[in-house]
Amino acid sequence: KNWIVLSKHKLVRPSLCTVQLNILRCFIFPIPYGIFLAVAQLFLLKPNKYGLGTPAPIRSLSAAFDPSLKLVWVDGTGGNTSPSPSDVMALLSQSLNPAQRASIVRISN
Structure with a gap:
């Protein structure tokens, strides 16, 4: 070789x-x-001159969600995940008032 x-x-x-x-x-x-x-x-590389910035508060879902609009969600998993999308939506809707809960709509696949 x-x-x-x-x-x-x-x-x-x-x-x-x-x-x-x-x-x-x-x-x-x-x-x-x-x-x-x-x-x-x-x-x-572009120089980063912005730094960390100032923190801004995050609004809660009950304060940001307008009940005149609809929140539409779909469960495309078939219920095989943990936690299921139904459990997640139940947890999210706990802090909402009844008018806001009424505007949440689940649609089928």
Whole structure:
């Protein structure tokens, strides 16, 4: 196997073109490539100047849900999940008033 590799590369008297190509490949090309890798993040990444920001309160569902609109949901799981979508909707509707609960509609598949 080594003889095959050595037979394809001239060891005794390499031509000038081979020497120049090896100098370019091994010494010249890696320098600009290394410089590019060092500064590429400056060109490719957008700076994040916004920081964490200020926290905002999250409104509860009972405060945000307008009973004049309908909340439509569907159970596409067949009841095989835990918790089931029916359990999740029952938990969500506990804090709603009767008018809001009346506007929640379950549809079939």
